[in-house]
Amino acid sequence: MKFLVSFLVLVFAAVAQAISSSGSRLLVILEDVAEKAGYSKFLADLEGRGFDIAYETPKSESLSLFHLGERSYDHILFLPTKSKGLGPNLTPNILLQFINANGNILLTLSSSTATPSSIVSLLLELDIYLPADRQGLVVDHFNYDALSASEKHDVLLLQPPGALRAGVKDFFSDASVIAFPNGMGQTLGEGALLAPVLRAPATGYSYNPKEQTETVDDLFASGSQLSLVSTMQARNSARFTVVGSADMLSDKWFDAKVKKVGEKDTVKTGNQEFAKAISGWAFKETGVLRVNWVEHHLNEEGAGNASNPKIYRIKNDVTYSISLSEYSWDKYIPFTVPESDDLQLEFSMLSAFHRLKLNPTISSADSTTYSSSFKLPDQHGIFNFMVNYKRPFFTNVVEKNTVSVRHFAHDEWPRSFAISGAWPWLAGIGATVTGWLAFCTVWLYSAPAATRESKKTR
């Protein structure tokens, strides 16, 4: 019976873990709880993936992101709110604290409601910029949906984004065509933590719909500098995602039929797949790396190969291995480095003495082991085995193992007679010593008779 209970507990624990890698408590902030009906499919998807969703309005008295210093929620989803601010419970500072405490935030914007100032401040803090006056509408006169936006051109039809650049894994290209209705674009700063997921087409631009002018005077941004869906992954791997159009997550656009201008056939949008991909990434269901273990040992014949010794000698042959897994939706899978990217090991003291590629050696059901063998540098001191793998859309891997590297002990040097180059000098010593012995012998037997005479005379 006891066994059965513990087994059931284990099973439930496993089920409870079979969602996001960083917890299941999701807080949804919206203007009115009744509004959630408009996003029912998206929210049902999230619930189906195992999230416990709590709904709150920003004005709610009971809303608190922290309880006794611990996070009350693991993730936050912001749906558009009409109010100008977000109240005292959701100040930019509290939201930053939430990110610092490893919480993930998915923020949706909309051009029909002004973005709360609290959110704007938070975005500025993260180097993400919104159009002036918190008003902006992205339009594109060449890629709009002819069925729903033949006049306003504000429903963009976009192709899946593809990889950000060579060597970066593509998490977001499952969808077919993505509809981006009524959205607000952002521009991103130079920071390495920021990465755009979806960018506007070359002909897309953002303008202020409140201005009643025929021409756009001061353009906020256009083309690929206008990011429609952006991400920020903090150094603690907390994720912050901005989706420029809340409507693209709504039921209406999940199963809308769209027809791109100039094309004949009507197609269904791929918004549901894209919403799954972006929310899965934002809430750490994909792209989470885990270091299972790190091991290094002496790789020399005749030497005991104890794991992770504290000390090595210079010029030792050493093997370093690291086992990595990647979380994918509900389980860990072996991590494979994206093509044209390398996982690298640094052997460093202040600066790297070696920077080596780690090659996959052992692959199991849920992990890949990467290892590299090399000769330690001819330099003694305190060194680190360092794996510093920080890539867009992957959580950061920083593994640092410190070892001492000592110099040769006195009896570890080769004997001189074992080195043929030293033989002439050995012979030199030999000649000197034997010559000296011969000299001493002859000296002793050459005691001059004259000295005795001189002594006598003296």
Add this chain to the structure above:
Amino acid sequence: MAPKKSATSSGTTSSSSSTTASASAALSNASSSAAKSASSGAQQIDQVALSLVQHYQKATPQRTKLIDAFMAFLVVVGALQFAYCVLAGNYPFNAFLSGFSATVGQFVLTASLRIQTTEANKSEFPSVSPERAFADYVVGSMILHFFCINFIN
């Protein structure tokens, strides 16, 4: 005062003239014998060397000669080791240092033995008898050999 002055001046002039005369004579002498001296210079050097060797053989004690032979031997051994280092490189460096310094050190010790046992230097070392000097030399040499063999590993 004046005549005296003139006398001295005349004296100096005469003396200067005489020196110039002798100088010119020497010059003529040198120029006349230039060819002769060129041929005989080598002979003179030979003679000097010969007399030097003869004097050395005659006047040097047996033990000092022995010391000189040993020092010459050390110079040869040291030069060979150094030449090998220059030609073949200094790896392993400790072996070179050890071998070369054994020879040089032995040379220095032997030189001090020679200084202390030479009859002419006796007044410098009133308290050091030749036996005492030799005993010091043996002990010093053995310490040197010990260090060098240890260092060459």
